[in-house]
Amino acid sequence: AQKVTQAQTEISVVEKEDVTLDCVYETRDTTYYLFWYKQPPSGELVFLIRRNSFDEQNEISGRYSWNFQKSTSSFNFTITASQVVDSAVYFCALRVDAGNNRKLIWGLGTSLAVNP
Amino acid sequence: GAVVSQHPSRVICKSGTSVKIECRSLDFQATTMFWYRQFPKQSLMLMATSNEGSKATYEQGVEKDKFLINHASLTLSTLTVTSAHPEDSSFYICSAGTDLRTEAFFGQGTRLTVV
Numbered sequence: 001a002q003k004v005t006q007a008q009t010e011i012s013v014v015e016k017e018d019v020t021l022d023c024v025y026e027t028r029d030t031t032y033y034l035f036w037y038k039q040p041p042s043g044e045l046v047f048l049i050r051r052n053s054f055d056e057q058n059e060i061s062g063r064y065s066w067n068f069q070k071s072t073s074s075f076n077f078t079i080t081a082s083q084v085v086d087s088a089v090y091f092c093a094l095r096v097d098a099g100n101n102r103k104l105i106w107g108l109g110t111s112l113a114v115n116p
Numbered sequence: 117g118a119v120v121s122q123h124p125s126r127v128i129c130k131s132g133t134s135v136k137i138e139c140r141s142l143d144f145q146a147t148t149m150f151w152y153r154q155f156p157k158q159s160l161m162l163m164a165t166s167n168e169g170s171k172a173t174y175e176q177g178v179e180k181d182k183f184l185i186n187h188a189s190l191t192l193s194t195l196t197v198t199s200a201h202p203e204d205s206s207f208y209i210c211s212a213g214t215d216l217r218t219e220a221f222f223g224q225g226t227r228l229t230v231v
Contacts, residue, residue: 035219045222108159
């Protein structure tokens with residue numbers, strides 16, 4: 001069975017702090033994809049990153065970085081020097097290929113509040 | 117980048133009426149579209165997957181006759197909530213994808229309130 005666990009329901013930090021959002025996944029597939037999305041209060045989902053199971057290189061994009069560890073089935077997301085605009089709900093997701101369809105398995109999300 | 121437009125962004129309707137939500141891929145052909153429902157402070161719940169020209173595949177527990185999905189072209193899918201009830205009030209989000217990319221493009225969402 002496939003599953004995505006985001007153990008942190010809510011996180012509150014003060015601006016400029018670093019914050020890491022955890023994501024642990026379960027799958028028996030050897031080929032899979034992992035994603036992070038941001039959902040600000042407006043509701044629109046913003047795609048942040050896609051990582052395939054064969055690429056364990058960490059990724060950095062500006063203040064965002066991702067740490068993919070297959071050994072622990074984790075794909076954690078770190079925001080460095082957080083800003084108020086980073087306040088949002090962040091979802092981690094796993095993609096499975098079910099026949100002709102490709103479905104995303106979603107975590108429950110982590111609500112991040114960055115306070116001034 | 118690719119854009120998915122969802123319309124309307126907000127709708128209020130009376131109980132018993134039907135509401136249609138449109139999802140359009142503006143600059144690419146979407147072979148697959150997904151419809152999600154999201155309750156307040158909860159994750160996305162996949163309702164159905166539709167491939168252009170074929171019937172939608174509904175997730176377990178989703179009523180086909182209540183949530184009608186049509187994917188008549190490669191750029192348009194519609195979700196019709198029939199005989200809406202207050203419990204259908206929710207945030208509905210569509211996602212459109214191609215054979216290679218099925219996860220990156222989401223609509224802005226539609227907040228449905230049934231009164």
